[in-house]
Amino acid sequence: MQKLILVLLALIAFSCASVQPDGSQKTLEEKYANQIQADDLKEHLFLLSSDILEGRRTGEKGQKMAANYFTAYYKHLGLLSPQSYPDYTQMIPQEYFDEKSNGPSKNILAYIEGSEFPNEVIVISAHYDHLGIKGSEVYNGADDNASGSSAILELAESFQLAKKQGHGPKRSILFLHFTGEELGLYGSKFYVEHPAFSLDSTVVDLNIDMVGRVDDKHSEEREYIYLIGSDRLSQDLHKLSKETNKKYTNLTLDYTYNDKKDPNNYYQRSDHYNFAYHNIPVIFYFNGSHSDYHRVTDTADKIDYDLLALRTKLIFYTAWEIANRDERLILDKN
Numbered sequence: 001m002q003k004l005i006l007v008l009l010a011l012i013a014f015s016c017a018s019v020q021p022d023g024s025q026k027t028l029e030e031k032y033a034n035q036i037q038a039d040d041l042k043e044h045l046f047l048l049s050s051d052i053l054e055g056r057r058t059g060e061k062g063q064k065m066a067a068n069y070f071t072a073y074y075k076h077l078g079l080l081s082p083q084s085y086p087d088y089t090q091m092i093p094q095e096y097f098d099e100k101s102n103g104p105s106k107n108i109l110a111y112i113e114g115s116e117f118p119n120e121v122i123v124i125s126a127h128y129d130h131l132g133i134k135g136s137e138v139y140n141g142a143d144d145n146a147s148g149s150s151a152i153l154e155l156a157e158s159f160q161l162a163k164k165q166g167h168g169p170k171r172s173i174l175f176l177h178f179t180g181e182e183l184g185l186y187g188s189k190f191y192v193e194h195p196a197f198s199l200d201s202t203v204v205d206l207n208i209d210m211v212g213r214v215d216d217k218h219s220e221e222r223e224y225i226y227l228i229g230s231d232r233l234s235q236d237l238h239k240l241s242k243e244t245n246k247k248y249t250n251l252t253l254d255y256t257y258n259d260k261k262d263p264n265n266y267y268q269r270s271d272h273y274n275f276a277y278h279n280i281p282v283i284f285y286f287n288g289s290h291s292d293y294h295r296v297t298d299t300a301d302k303i304d305y306d307l308l309a310l311r312t313k314l315i316f317y318t319a320w321e322i323a324n325r326d327e328r329l330i331l332d333k334n
């Protein structure tokens with residue numbers, strides 16, 4: 001029965017984004033960025049954070065339903081599955097989770113092959129696991145991290161539409177949904193130990209973890225995002241990221257948590273860190289903490305969907321630029 005519900009909900013969510021009025025379109029990238037819409041994000045997010053998915057705890061039934069939703073979606077869009085991981089699935093055995101998981105679990109991987117530099121890969125990632133059920137209460141994890149998971153689905157749809165219309169990315173793009181983040185970054189650790197594309201050919205990881213809310217600091221000025229890590233390994237990436245935002249989205253980029261002295265140490269606290277550890281440049285996109293963080297009150301009704309769409313567009317433009325410019329991102333010398 002639950003499977004049936006999921007299929008029905010999936011069909012609703014799969015209904016295509018409405019076509020934009022053509023008149024004001026300026027560039028190709030703007031045309032495809034405009035396919036990212038608040039209503040589509042909302043449908044994904046409400047589904048992924050619904051009680052039916054039981055808080056998506058690693059290795060449990062609700063999390064598997066989320067994984068099934070992703071694979072059905074990528075199949076529907078026609079994205080590729082990496083050769084070594086058919087059906088978009090990288091299985092991780094239960095033992096790998098140091099007894100913190102009740103079963104094996106999956107990373108989900110789908111990609112679009114680059115037209116000119118297929119062996120250079122841009123990773124766009126977000127974890128999809130959350131805290132599950134405690135007592136009788138479901139931890140829905142709407143912001144953490146149904147928001148990032150939904151953003152990835154919309155990004156994949158936009159890039160795939162571009163590909164179908166003859167404007168696919170020059171470099172390959174891998175859309176990666178990590179498991180086991182809440183248990184200790186297990187999914188991303190497993191991935192870098194078993195990469196679908198060699199780490200040498202991995203250009204960047206754009207990691208999305210909590211992008212649907214506004215923290216207290218920015219309650220008066222909502223169009224912001226914290227960026228973490230962009231200048232640590234590649235000044236080239238840092239510059240590209242800033243310029244892209246200035247050109248297209250004009251969000252306030254807040255680097256507070258990028259400060260090496262910041263006591264929160266967010267740089268090491270989500271999945272991008274396993275890429276940075278291997279000298280791959282990263283950007284961590286994050287809205288900051290809030291009073292619903294890791295509580296049962298992190299629910300879909302509290303997400304700002306227009307803002308989620310705007311932030312997702314920033315990530316789209318950044319990935320577009322990295323994927324399509326002539327030169328691969330330049331790593332700093334040290």
Ligand SMILES: [Zn+2]
Nearest residue numbers: 144145209210
């Ligand atoms: Zn998270």
